Amino acid sequence: MSRSPSLPERPHLDLDPDMSPEERLEALRDHFEEVVEVNQKLEEQLEVAHDRREELTDEVDSLERENRTLKSSSLYVATAEEVTDDGIIIKQHGNNQEVLTENTAAVTEDLEAGDRVAIDDSFGIQAVLDPETDARAQAMQIDQSPAVTYDDIGGLEEQTQEVVETVEDPLSDPKQFDAVGIEPPSGVLLHGPPGTGKTMLARAVANETDATFIRMAGSELVQKFIGEGAKLVRDLFELASEHEPAVIFIDEIDAIASKRTESKTSGDAEVQRTMMQLLSEMDGFEDRGNIRIIAATNRFDMLDRAILRPGRFDRLIEVPEPDLEGRTRILEIHTDDMNLADAVDLEGIAAETEGFTGAELASLATEAGMFAIRDSRAEVTMADFNNALEKVREEDDTSGTPIAFA
Numbered sequence: 001m002s003r004s005p006s007l008p009e010r011p012h013l014d015l016d017p018d019m020s021p022e023e024r025l026e027a028l029r030d031h032f033e034e035v036v037e038v039n040q041k042l043e044e045q046l047e048v049a050h051d052r053r054e055e056l057t058d059e060v061d062s063l064e065r066e067n068r069t070l071k072s073s074s075l076y077v078a079t080a081e082e083v084t085d086d087g088i089i090i091k092q093h094g095n096n097q098e099v100l101t102e103n104t105a106a107v108t109e110d111l112e113a114g115d116r117v118a119i120d121d122s123f124g125i126q127a128v129l130d131p132e133t134d135a136r137a138q139a140m141q142i143d144q145s146p147a148v149t150y151d152d153i154g155g156l157e158e159q160t161q162e163v164v165e166t167v168e169d170p171l172s173d174p175k176q177f178d179a180v181g182i183e184p185p186s187g188v189l190l191h192g193p194p195g196t197g198k199t200m201l202a203r204a205v206a207n208e209t210d211a212t213f214i215r216m217a218g219s220e221l222v223q224k225f226i227g228e229g230a231k232l233v234r235d236l237f238e239l240a241s242e243h244e245p246a247v248i249f250i251d252e253i254d255a256i257a258s259k260r261t262e263s264k265t266s267g268d269a270e271v272q273r274t275m276m277q278l279l280s281e282m283d284g285f286e287d288r289g290n291i292r293i294i295a296a297t298n299r300f301d302m303l304d305r306a307i308l309r310p311g312r313f314d315r316l317i318e319v320p321e322p323d324l325e326g327r328t329r330i331l332e333i334h335t336d337d338m339n340l341a342d343a344v345d346l347e348g349i350a351a352e353t354e355g356f357t358g359a360e361l362a363s364l365a366t367e368a369g370m371f372a373i374r375d376s377r378a379e380v381t382m383a384d385f386n387n388a389l390e391k392v393r394e395e396d397d398t399s400g401t402p403i404a405f406a
Ligand SMILES: Nc1ncnc2c1ncn2[C@@H]1O[C@H](COP(=O)(O)OP(=O)(O)OP(=O)(O)O)[C@@H](O)[C@H]1O
Pocket: 152, 153, 154, 155, 156, 193, 194, 195, 196, 197, 198, 199, 200, 201, 251, 296, 297, 298, 330, 333, 357, 358, 359, 360, 362
């Protein structure tokens, strides 16, 4: 920042009592001219100061805007592949989608192909990442206020109740545990098939408690950040302390906490180190303040029992596939914004979809909507749902794999 110029010196009038009236007049004239000159300089400086103030106000506005954008939504990580006159071609990590995006305020002249950037839902570049935040940003997804509420979750009433008691209450009212003199559970482990709402539950509890939601996937730690797992686990807890109250969500924890294998490959040693770091972070956890940990796994049978010791993940909550009532509720939730014909019988569809997970039911509703669109209709009929079901079953039969929706 440039320093402000020093103020001009105040002119001094020196009148000698022995001066003749002409000399006095002359001295007064000189003094007057000096005062006018100083005044002019001050006016110029005032103008510069006004301009500077305007510049700074603009800068504050833009920083506030940037701050709001960064706080309001999750950002995704992408790599700038090519910087062209028409915009910047970016490739999103995770799905490898390539997009041409326009220059945004966050794009500096220094942006080069190969730089990693944080992008919003509309692919606008919100920040250019430096290498240090880069691995963190890729490995951890931070959401200041997740948009999921308990009402968005179908079925799972008992599980929600348990999560409220073990995670929400200690976060929103830690004093009640102090008063009784017991430690709230450090960690809660959700286990059950993929797509049953485990991540939704963790997000909803963060939303309900105004806590920051920080997600890390165990599989990514092992596959993408080879050699960095233990450090990233340390960073994860550090980041949570910076954002207290916070909910740490470790998805696919089995990837870093499965039973020790006999083989002694370097990959295994790395996974072990990552798990040891996680255990030590959890053991030293009580002093960390208002942070709760939720982990999720589809492979409960594979877990190393060490992580289930008291003081670690000592509350286990099973999140099963939904029953008839749960499936009906999930279908109601996912068709809430859809234009359904009166004859659509959601309970009937729920009865036909035993074994479907929440994620599969959500896809079924979308697939039914696609049939209506193909037919140039806005209203979704029972026939669309039946067609969607039939398509799903055919795909399931031919692929021989578990039900997969397009
Ligand atoms: N119980 C549910 N109620 C409403 N929607 C659900 C439910 N379960 C799953 N869904 C839908 O499926 C999507 C995926 O669910 P979610 O990510 O919570 O599953 P998960 O159990 O964490 O799966 P994974 O183990 O694969 O991470 C949700 O975004 C939602 O659209």
